[in-house]
Amino acid sequence: xxxxxxxxxxxxxxxxxxxxxxxxxxxxxxxxSTKAAGVAIDDxxxxxxxxxxxxxxxxxxxxxxxxxxxxxxxxxxxxPAALVLxxxxxxxxxxxxxxxxxxxxxxxxxKVWHALHPAKSHAIKPDTLDAVHLEKQRVAGxxxxxxxxxxxxxxxxxxxxxxxxxxxxxxxxxxxVALGITIGVYGTVALxxxxxxxxxxLSQIGRLEATxxxxxxxxxxxxxxxxxxxxxxxxxxxxxxxxxIVHGLExxxxxxxxxxxxxxxxxxxxxxxxxxxTGWLTQATLDGIFGLIVGLxxxxxxxxxxxxxxxxxxxxxxxxxxx
Numbered sequence: 088x089x090x091x092x093x094x095x096x097x098x099x100x101x102x103x104x105x106x107x108x109x110x111x112x113x114x115x116x117x118x119x120s121t122k123a124a125g126v127a128i129d130d131x132x133x134x135x136x137x138x139x140x141x142x143x144x145x146x147x148x149x150x151x152x153x154x155x156x157x158x159x160x161x162x163x164x165x166x167p168a169a170l171v172l173x174x175x176x177x178x179x180x181x182x183x184x185x186x187x188x189x190x191x192x193x194x195x196x197x198k199v200w201h202a203l204h205p206a207k208s209h210a211i212k213p214d215t216l217d218a219v220h221l222e223k224q225r226v227a228g229x230x231x232x233x234x235x236x237x238x239x240x241x242x243x244x245x246x247x248x249x250x251x252x253x254x255x256x257x258x259x260x261x262x263x264v265a266l267g268i269t270i271g272v273y274g275t276v277a278l279x280x281x282x283x284x285x286x287x288x289l290s291q292i293g294r295l296e297a298t299x300x301x302x303x304x305x306x307x308x309x310x311x312x313x314x315x316x317x318x319x320x321x322x323x324x325x326x327x328x329x330x331x332i333v334h335g336l337e338x339x340x341x342x343x344x345x346x347x348x349x350x351x352x353x354x355x356x357x358x359x360x361x362x363x364x365t366g367w368l369t370q371a372t373l374d375g376i377f378g379l380i381v382g383l384x385x386x387x388x389x390x391x392x393x394x395x396x397x398x399x400x401x402x403x404x405x406x407x408x409x410x
Contacts, residue, residue: 145222146281147277147280147281149222149225149226150276150280151273152226153226153229153230153273156230157230157233157237157272157273158269160230160233160234160237161237161241162265162266164234165234165237166241166258166261166262166265169241169242169244169245169261170254172245173245173254174254180242180246181338181339182335183242184242184243184246184331185331185332185335187235187238187239187243187328187331188239188327188328188329188330188332188378189332189385190235190239190328191239191324191325191328191331191378192324192325192329192378192379192382192385193381193382193385193386193389194324194382195321195324195325195328195378196325196381196382196383196385196386197382197386198324199321199325199382199383200386240264240265241261241264241265243331244261244264245257245261248260248261279309279312279313279316282305282309282312283309285302285305286301286303286309288302289301290306322375324378325374325378325379325382326371326375327378328378328381328382329374329375329376329377329378329379329381330378332378332381333374333377344377348373348377349370351369352366352367352370352373353366355368355369356369
């Protein structure tokens with residue numbers, strides 16, 4: 088009898104340990120996902136453009152294809168790469184984060200620049216492909232863009248996992264972050280791209296005038312909603328990118344900018360009643376302004392140096408082999 092009780096005691100202890108481990112995994116996954124939320128917002132803002140101009144019946148299947156590609160990016164390519172990086176080159180995490188942050192700043196600043204100088208923006212050439220090839224092209228382009236954003240999400244998540252976490256637990260945390268953010272992003276995108284169709288249908292078949300009015304309201308306001316999401320996505324890119332670079336500079340001993348932003352935010356935090364909100368907003372705004380400055384500085388570098396190099400490499404890789 089005492090042996091049975093001892094066994095039950097051991098089982099209870101193991102169950103308690105497993106519950107503690109699962110609770111730790113869930114807590115760290117939630118924390119890492121929150122830190123990567125800024126990039127996820129931008130992902131939600133960017134993706135709907137890839138279904139513009141395609142048949143309404145193909146919108147959800149296209150979003151599903153992009154979501155599957157996003158999961159493949161995160162789980163099959165980026166998660167193992169993150170574990171290898173953490174095991175063999177943890178020193179590279181901060182530089183990689185800063186490179187990703189610089190990319191976010193560049194993307195955000197370029198959107199701001201094009202919004203302020205629409206005449207100087209490159210005109211988008213009309214698509215001349217048939218629907219099938221256009222869909223393949225759009226999906227491929229969306230998955231490539233997602234890869235960059237997913238790499239930043241996974242790197243941010245990895246950076247926010249507690250030091251000393253076991254590899255198997257780290258893999259589960261990253262997988263949960265990947266799954267949760269992908270479902271959240273592409274579930275939101277699916278709702279956004281079908282909202283106007285839902286509103287139109289509601290305005291046509293609604294039994295009550297209030298229902299039909301609500302449907303017409305959805306159709307009317309969806310362009311504004313999409314514009315607002317795009318603005319929030321751009322702001323999130325600049326905020327997240329600027330914050331990553333500021334903290335990266337601090338990591339390398341360049342603390343001046345971080346201390347300045349922290350001191351100003353600390354002053355705003357002293358406002359009675361709303362100090363926490365004003366402090367956070369001030370910090371995020373200053374990080375975003377710094378990100379915008381960095382991004383604007385990178386625009387001429389990207390167009391004068393990086394883009395020509397990419398085109399040159401692409402040209403060489405696509406050149407027919409000589410016989």
